[in-house]
Amino acid sequence: MDVIHLDQVSFQYSKGFALREMSFRMQKGEVFALLGPNGAGKTTTIRLVNGLLNASSGSISVLGYDPYQNGVMVRSKTGVLTETPALYERLTALENLTFFGKLNGMNKTDLNKRIQELLDYFDLSSHANQRVGTYSRGMRQRLAIARALLHHPELLFLDEPTSNLDPEIARQVQELIVKVKKEEGCSVVICTHRLYEAEQVCDHAAIMHEGKLLAEGSLQELRDAAGLAKRVHFTFQKPCSAGLTTELAKLDSVKSAELQGEKELLLGVADYGRVPEILTWMVGKGLAILSVIPEVPSLEEVYFKLQGKDEVKQ
Amino acid sequence: MNLKHSFTIAQKDWLEVRQNKSTFIPILIVPLFFIVLIPLLFTLVIPNVAGGVEDFTTDPDMQNLFAAMPFEMKSVLNGLDSTQTMIVVALGYMFAPMFLIIPLMFSSTIAAESFAGEKERKTMEALLYLPISDQELFIGKVMAAGIPAILITWICFFLYTIIVNVVPYTIFGRFWFPLPVWWLLIFWVSPALIAMSISLTVLISTKAQTFQGAYQTSSAVVLVVVVLFIGQLTGVLFLSPVVALIMGLILWGIAAVIGRIGVRSFSRQKLLTD
Numbered sequence: 001m002d003v004i005h006l007d008q009v010s011f012q013y014s015k016g017f018a019l020r021e022m023s024f025r026m027q028k029g030e031v032f033a034l035l036g037p038n039g040a041g042k043t044t045t046i047r048l049v050n051g052l053l054n055a056s057s058g059s060i061s062v063l064g065y066d067p068y069q070n071g072v073m074v075r076s077k078t079g080v081l082t083e084t085p086a087l088y089e090r091l092t093a094l095e096n097l098t099f100f101g102k103l104n105g106m107n108k109t110d111l112n113k114r115i116q117e118l119l120d121y122f123d124l125s126s127h128a129n130q131r132v133g134t135y136s137r138g139m140r141q142r143l144a145i146a147r148a149l150l151h152h153p154e155l156l157f158l159d160e161p162t163s164n165l166d167p168e169i170a171r172q173v174q175e176l177i178v179k180v181k182k183e184e185g186c187s188v189v190i191c192t193h194r195l196y197e198a199e200q201v202c203d204h205a206a207i208m209h210e211g212k213l214l215a216e217g218s219l220q221e222l223r224d225a226a227g228l229a230k231r232v233h234f235t236f237q238k239p240c241s242a243g244l245t246t247e248l249a250k251l252d253s254v255k256s257a258e259l260q261g262e263k264e265l266l267l268g269v270a271d272y273g274r275v276p277e278i279l280t281w282m283v284g285k286g287l288a289i290l291s292v293i294p295e296v297p298s299l300e301e302v303y304f305k306l307q308g309k310d311e312v313k314q
Numbered sequence: 315m316n317l318k319h320s321f322t323i324a325q326k327d328w329l330e331v332r333q334n335k336s337t338f339i340p341i342l343i344v345p346l347f348f349i350v351l352i353p354l355l356f357t358l359v360i361p362n363v364a365g366g367v368e369d370f371t372t373d374p375d376m377q378n379l380f381a382a383m384p385f386e387m388k389s390v391l392n393g394l395d396s397t398q399t400m401i402v403v404a405l406g407y408m409f410a411p412m413f414l415i416i417p418l419m420f421s422s423t424i425a426a427e428s429f430a431g432e433k434e435r436k437t438m439e440a441l442l443y444l445p446i447s448d449q450e451l452f453i454g455k456v457m458a459a460g461i462p463a464i465l466i467t468w469i470c471f472f473l474y475t476i477i478v479n480v481v482p483y484t485i486f487g488r489f490w491f492p493l494p495v496w497w498l499l500i501f502w503v504s505p506a507l508i509a510m511s512i513s514l515t516v517l518i519s520t521k522a523q524t525f526q527g528a529y530q531t532s533s534a535v536v537l538v539v540v541v542l543f544i545g546q547l548t549g550v551l552f553l554s555p556v557v558a559l560i561m562g563l564i565l566w567g568i569a570a571v572i573g574r575i576g577v578r579s580f581s582r583q584k585l586l587t588d
Contacts, residue, residue, distance in 0.1 A: 013587055052442050052582045071582075076445035086440035088326070090333035099326045103319055103444045131333075147440070 001028045002061065003155055003187045004049055009058035011044055018044040019211045021058065026204065031181055031188045033198040035303055036208035042191040043083060044211075046157050049189075050075055063154060076105065079153030081161055083191075085144035089133035093124055093143050096132060097150060104151035111150075118146035121176070122169075137164040145173060152184060159191045170197070177201045199299040207306050214306045223297050226305040229255055229268035231295040232275055236263045237288035247285075253277055266295070315453070319446045323454025327428040328462065334427070341423050345416050345466065348409075349474040356404045357482040361397050370400045375547075379403075384552050390493060397485055405478050406493045410553050411542035413474070417467040417504045418536055421511040425459035429519030433585075442582050452580045456512055463508045471500045498558035506565035511535045513573035516580060521588055538565075 004026040011019040019041045026032045034042045047053045049062050051071030060067055067074040087096050094115065101111040119125040122142040132140060141164045148156060158177070162170040178201060180186040192198050198205060199219065206216040215225040239262035248257040248267065253275075256268035269275060272294055282289060331338060360366040370376060380391075380403075387407065391399055432438040441451065471492075479489040492500075514535060542561075545551030553561075 047586065050443055052586060054583055072445045072447055075443060078443075080440075080443040082439045082443070084436050084439075086437045088330060088437055089435070090330050091326070095326075095329065099322065100440075100444070102322050103446055105445065144440075 002026065003028050003030075003063055004032075004189070005061040006045075006049075007059045009048065009055045009060055011041075011048060011053060012056045013044075017211050019048070019055075022208075022211070022213050023058075024206050024213065024216045026187065026189065028187055029181060029185055030203045031177060031190065031201050033202040033205040034189060034191045034208060035193075035195065035198060035205055035299075037193075037307075039210065040208040041211040042208060043159060045208075046080065046159060046189070046191070050078055050080060050157070076151075077154045078157060079148035079151065079155075080157045081145050081148040081159055083159045085140040087132045087140055087144055087147070090131060092129050092131055093119065093135075094128045096143065097147060100147050101150050106151055114150060114152075118149060122146050122172075138166060138169060141165055142169060145176075149176075149180065152186075154186060156180065156186050156188045157191075158188065160193065161190060162192070162194060162197060174201055195298070195300040195303055205299070207303055209307055219299060219302075222299070222302045222306070226297070226302040228297040228301055228305055230270075230272055231297075232267045232269055232272075232278075233291075233293045233295050234265040234267065234282075234289060235291040236265070237290055239263055240265060240287070244285075244287075248278075251278065251281065315447065315449055317450075317453070319450040320454035320457055323441075323446075323451065324457040324461065327424070327455070327458035330431075331424055331427055337423060337427055341419050344419055345470050348413060348416060349470050349477065352409065353405055353474065353477045353481065356401055357478065357485070360400065361482075361485065367397045367400050370404070371396045376403075379547070382552075384554055386554055387552060398490075401478070401482055401485065402490065402493075406491055406496075407553075408543075408546055410495065410499055411539055411546055413471075413499065414504060414507055414539045414542070415536065416470050417463045417508045418511055418539065420466050421459050421463035421508045422515055422535065424462060425455070425512045425515035426519060428455050428458045429516060430524055433519070434524045438585065442585065448581050452516070452577060455516070459512045459515070460508055463512075464505060467500065467504050467508075471496070495553055495555050495558050498555055498562065499553070502562040503558055503565065506562045506569055507535070507538065509569035510565050510572060513569050513576045516576040517572060 002025045004024070006025075007023050009019060009022045010017060022041070022045065034045060036042055044053065048055055048060060049067055051062075051067035051069075051074050054068045062074050063077055065074050088099070091099070097115045097118070098111065101115065106114065115128075116125070119128050122145065124139060124143060124146070127135070127139065132143065135143065141161075145158070145161060148158070161173050161177075165173065174197060177188055177190070181188055188201075190198060190202065202219070204216070204218055205222060207214045207222065215222055217225065240259060244265070245257040245259055248254050248265075253270050254267055255270055258266045260266055267278065269278070275292065275294070279289065279292065360370065380388075383391075390406075391402060394402060432441065446454075475491055478491045479486075483489075542551065542553065546553055551557065
């Protein structure tokens with residue numbers, strides 16, 4: 001079942017188009033990453049999907065509803081971590097969560113129990129009665145995530161969820177995403193610049209640039225769309241001969257060959273299915289192979305390739 | 315529409331305003347000045363200063379004012395001695411329009427704080443993602459500004475009534491306040507001014523990005539009070555019950571028109587795109 005379906009959706013602010021003919025589908029229980037630089041249209045997409053904005057053209061369906069026409073219904077089933085934590089700094093954590101819980105229709109008993117559970121999980125219990133204005137950036141981000149999860153949403157939107165977090169808490173958030181997906185069947189949309197993190201948790205991703213969708217699909221589909229070479233890393237017991245790469249390059253199944261030191265070789269292959277054929281050839285040549293490791297292009301490589309920047313930025 | 319949602323939003327705003335002492339304390343000082351210091355000046359200080367009362371009642375401008383007064387006001391002053399006349403004219407008559415500053419200050423401060431303040435502190439977006447309608451959100455914000463403004467006005471009126479009756483009791487030997495026009499002023503004109511002020515602030519807040527911007531522009535409503543005060547002092551306009559009734563009607567009309575435009579301007583999309 002599609003939890004989100006965008007069909008040729010465009011949206012125009014007074015300054016110009018923020019989104020142009022955007023289409024994608026997201027399945028129930030998936031973790032879906034929206035990737036792109038600032039101004040790509042990620043936040044506008046979240047606003048449209050939650051019925052805060054009305055699309056200039058195209059159609060949107062969220063959990064079976066038109067979000068602009070049924071905004072209250074849709075938002076009762078979604079939880080959103082906004083780009084900035086958007087917390088009331090003069091109020092305590094407890095007052096913040098109580099306010100948002102009440103407006104999400106939670107009864108007092110369930111709300112108190114859930115607040116305690118989330119404060120414990122995010123290690124904020126001892127600061128529950130402290131004003132949010134006194135919190136560090138990381139604490140605010142954790143509290144904002146707790147707020148998004150408060151009412152057990154069916155669909156969770158996390159805009160840069162791990163920004164401002166130290167590595168330990170960032171890892172905890174990643175684990176939480178997997179946990180809410182598995183245990184609560186929650187579908188999750190993540191907007192992030194941290195491609196490595198997205199790769200760890202997402203099932204599908206959409207890569208956006210200046211309001212346009214560059215590619216969408218599973219990570220494998222994105223790798224295919226980027227047309228990046230499939231690579232295999234070989235380690236040998238003994239040093240290789242200098243002519244090995246020239247001989248390998250003549251094989252149909254090999255796209256490129258590069259020696260990395262004396263005993264290591266990186267091959268670009270047409271298909272991983274043809275690796276056994278290459279192995280047979282190497283064994284026939286008397287090469288003692290210690291390891292064969294396929295090197296899958298990272299999401300970061302795919303992203304920069306699709307954005308038209310071949311170089312992977314660190 | 316679920317009014318409980320609106321009330322929850324209003325409660326949150328009250329809690330925020332209460333925690334913000336830099337906003338809260340100045341708006342408490344003004345009522346304190348109007349309902350305590352000024353009454354004490356006219357009932358305790360001036361009557362006990364040699365020549366104080368005579369200076370007030372024999373002032374040529376005051377004489378012109380007495381001459382231009384309508385019949386119903388003159389009948390109130392009939393039979394009063396000069397000290398009683400001074401107190402009634404100053405606290406029961408001249409001061410009446412200034413009292414309207416209290417609801418105006420409260421409503422415009424809280425309304426600007428609750429609308430433009432949310433935008434300024436970037437908390438508005440989290441609010442917009444809640445499962446509440448635009449209407450509930452709008453009503454919640456109006457309640458947040460309107461209810462305390464009305465309550466504070468009524469409390470101030472109650473305290474003012476006690477002070478101006480009890481402190482000069484030995485001078486009058488009876489309770490003389492409120493004069494008839496005050497009932498209309500407090501329960502008819504004040505709510506109309508509050509409604510107008512909030513509607514204007516809402517309208518401005520959808521465009522303004524900061525609390526200060528919204529507050530300064532919406533504070534222009536105070537001109538209504540200034541015009542009324544000058545009108546009273548110069549004898550051009552007397553705040554009689556009929557005038558108060560008509561004034562209230564006009565203000566409610568203006569509030570309705572601005573409010574309608576405000577409601578139309580208040581949508582999630584407009585807040586995010588303007």
